[in-house]
Amino acid sequence: MAAAGTTHHADRIQSAISSNGAAKSALIASWQRSACLHKLDPARSNLPERLTDSEFGRARQKMEPLIHVAQPSLDRLYHSVGGAGCCVLLADRNGVPVVRRGAPGDDATFFDWGLWPGAIWSEGSEGTNGIGTCLVEQRALTIHRDQHFYARNALLSCTTAPIYDHQGRLVAALDVSSCRSELIEKFVNLIATAVSDAAARIEAECFRLAYSQARILVVPVADKGARALIAVDADDLVVGATRAARLALGISQACLQKSRPAAEVMNMSRTVTENLAAAERGVLQRALARAEGNVTAAAEALGMSRATFYRKLRRLELHRTH
Numbered sequence: 140m141a142a143a144g145t146t147h148h149a150d151r152i153q154s155a156i157s158s159n160g161a162a163k164s165a166l167i168a169s170w171q172r173s174a175c176l177h178k179l180d181p182a183r184s185n186l187p188e189r190l191t192d193s194e195f196g197r198a199r200q201k202m203e204p205l206i207h208v209a210q211p212s213l214d215r216l217y218h219s220v221g222g223a224g225c226c227v228l229l230a231d232r233n234g235v236p237v238v239r240r241g242a243p244g245d246d247a248t249f250f251d252w253g254l255w256p257g258a259i260w261s262e263g264s265e266g267t268n269g270i271g272t273c274l275v276e277q278r279a280l281t282i283h284r285d286q287h288f289y290a291r292n293a294l295l296s297c298t299t300a301p302i303y304d305h306q307g308r309l310v311a312a313l314d315v316s317s318c319r320s321e322l323i324e325k326f327v328n329l330i331a332t333a334v335s336d337a338a339a340r341i342e343a344e345c346f347r348l349a350y351s352q353a354r355i356l357v358v359p360v361a362d363k364g365a366r367a368l369i370a371v372d373a374d375d376l377v378v379g380a381t382r383a384a385r386l387a388l389g390i391s392q393a394c395l396q397k398s399r400p401a402a403e404v405m406n407m408s409r410t411v412t413e414n415l416a417a418a419e420r421g422v423l424q425r426a427l428a429r430a431e432g433n434v435t436a437a438a439e440a441l442g443m444s445r446a447t448f449y450r451k452l453r454r455l456e457l458h459r460t461h
Contacts, residue, residue, distance in 0.1 A: 148290035149181040165276065166267070166286055172275070173266035173288040184291050187253035187265055190235060195257040199237045202229075205302070205311060206238055208348065209341045213240055213313075216337040220315050220330055226254055228314040234261030234271045236314070252295065254316050265289065269297025273312045277301050279335045281327055294318050298330045300338035305349035306392065307382035313338045339366040342381060346370070350379045352442065356418055358384045358405065371401045373443035375451075420455050423448070427457075 152170050161168040173179045190198060199206075209229055217227045217240035226241035226249050236256045241249055249255060262271030266288025273280055279300035285293040295318050302311040315330050343366040347355055350370035358367035360383065367387050370379035376398045380390045388404055402416075422441070430436035438448035451457075 144293075145182050145184075145290040148285060148293055151285075152181045152288065165280075166282075169262065169267040169272050169275070170288055172262065177263045177266065179266045179288065181266070181288050181290055183289060186251075186291075187258040187260060189253075189259065190257045195235070195237075198231055198233070198235050199256075202231050202237045202311070205229075205304075205341070205345065208344050209238070209313075212337045212340045212344075213238065216240075216313075216315065216333055219333050223317065223326065224319040225315050225317045225330065228254065228256075228270070228316065230260060230270045230274075230312045230314060232274060232310055232312075233259075234264070234274055234312070235259055236270070248318060249316075252292075252318055254295075254318075265292070268292060268295075269299035269316065270312050270314050273299035273301055273314075274309065277309055279331065279338070281331055283327060296327055298327060298334050300335045302338050302341055303382040304342075305346045305379055305381070307380070307385050313341070342366055343368060346379065346381050353378055354422065354441075356401065356405075358387055360384075360387045369401065369404065373441070373447055375401050377401050377404045416455060419451065420457065423451055423455065423457060 152174070155167045156171050156174055161171045174181070206229065213227055213229060220227065221240065221242055224242075224245060226239060226245065228236040229238040230236045236254070236258060239254075239256050253260075259265070260268055260270040262268065262275045265271055267282060268287055269280065269282045272282060281296070281298040283296045287293055287295060295316055297314055297316045299312050299314040301309055302313055304310045313334055315334050346368055353370035353372050356369050356371055358369060360367045362383070365383035366381055367383035368381045369377050369384050369388075369390075372378050377390070377395060377400070380388070380395065384390060390404060394404070423437070426437040426441050427434070430440060434448055434452075435445050438445045441448070
């Protein structure tokens with residue numbers, strides 16, 4: 140950006156901060172954090188700071204389990220957006236990309252912009268930007284072109300979604316970035332949907348792996364893409380819940396440690412309870428069908444005792460054939 144453009148960008152940000160608009164605008168609130176909390180100058184022209192090779196090696200090693208789970212979703216997301224000149228980045232909770240997908244022909248451009256593994260994109264380092272601001276605000280968002288705090292980032296369009304682990308803790312951010320000026324608003328919206336869906340798939344897969352011995356139930360919520368899931372053991376006790384499920388049902392970590400029954404945890408409304416019962420009934424009926432009505436075999440297939448299976452049959456008013 141030319142000097143005049145840089146000055147105009149910096150003046151616009153300072154004017155917005157001075158207007159007390161932070162109370163009404165999340166974007167201005169982020170600009171305010173960047174300037175007042177982190178003491179950053181929007182006219183600064185330095186490229187993003189980078190970790191040393193040894194620091195990056197340690198950061199990536201900590202992320203290896205998540206990276207392994209995320210690979211298919213990263214590939215699928217890049218297949219959807221790569222043709223439009225976008226790159227895909229998976230960043231850790233400190234805002235450092237540890238994995239990248241991008242077209243070789245665009246690599247030099249993205250490297251020059253700092254959209255590369257090892258660069259530090261925290262809000263404290265880069266001001267308002269997709270990765271850093273997503274991690275601070277813990278929500279999916281798009282920072283489009285001159286919404287960035289630094290003038291030198293005003294040609295970027297970055298769409299990012301947070302990723303939470305099986306205990307609902309923020310662990311990463313999934314980002315799609317482009318520095319092509321022809322990226323239009325409608326396409327940005329499509330990218331936002333793709334990024335949020337990919338982040339939700341990664342979360343769900345991590346959750347299923349963490350509770351591989353449990354049954355996974357879907358919690359009915361308004362946002363179908365939220366992947367609100369709970370893990371239930373053989374005795375119908377809730378042993379785990381995704382962040383979306385925790386928010387929807389008011390589940391805390393302390394709640395999970397009390398071994399509460401699934402029906403009690405999900406008894407938010409008559410509809411939710413009925414849906415849970417219907418889901419359980421379907422699981423039992425399918426198990427019985429595969430076992431040709433043999434309760435013992437069906438119970439073993441579901442990893443529960445024969446007594447527990449019978450108890451469920453009675454509660455759900457199902458009749459066995461053997």
